Amino acid sequence: MIATPDRTPLPRNFFDRPVLEVAPDLLGRLLVRTTPDGPITLRLTEVEAYDGPNDPGSHAYRGRTPRNDVMFGPPGHVYVYFTYGMWHCMNLVCGPDGQASAVLLRAGEIVEGAELARKRRLSARNDKELAKGPARLATALGVDRALDGTDACASGETPLYVLAGTPVPSDQVRNGPRTGVAGDGGNGDAHPWRYWIANDPTVSPYRAHVPRRRRS
DNA sequence: CTAGTGATTCCCT
């Protein structure tokens, strides 16, 4: 018997914890994007942790800038960045005000509003691909820098918020190295930054980081 | 399935 997902918002103190504690706890939670045409709801299936000042792979590693400013603010807010000239990716800020850690939302399953997500993701061959990858996830939900700094703990009062949903039992959580991150030191290092739901078809495939060659 | 590469623009050095 499947429990009905909990539609109460996650409280701010949920995010005011160490990022490696928050990240696996976000799996199975519901992200709601309200749009003029109706809500799009996504169940989180894959996330990745960035540990602020201690983490060479984090955007916050080299200090506060206009781009990463929201990461240094209070927990429970959305940090959106623009990358590769074309894409946006979204994070949820964790830890106390000033700490600058965050969880990148890498993939999810669209559980409501799939017809709206499909219009934004015309290249998706099936619904499993709608949010399979961090930029795809942001595209499917219509998230860009205009939503940078949104409070995700204020249900109904913001265009983007997180509900308790159904947390995933720890025996269904898998973890491993981050994907595609420069300065992550290759392999043997540190923490299991990336977390996903075992055998979930919406989880993005692993890709090792490849340094780009210069254009001729 | 895997591996390689072009697209395209912002931001920090």
Added chain:
DNA sequence: GGGAATCACTAGC
């Protein structure tokens, strides 16, 4: 100036 927390597409196995 040049790298970037990616994607879509192609070729080849």
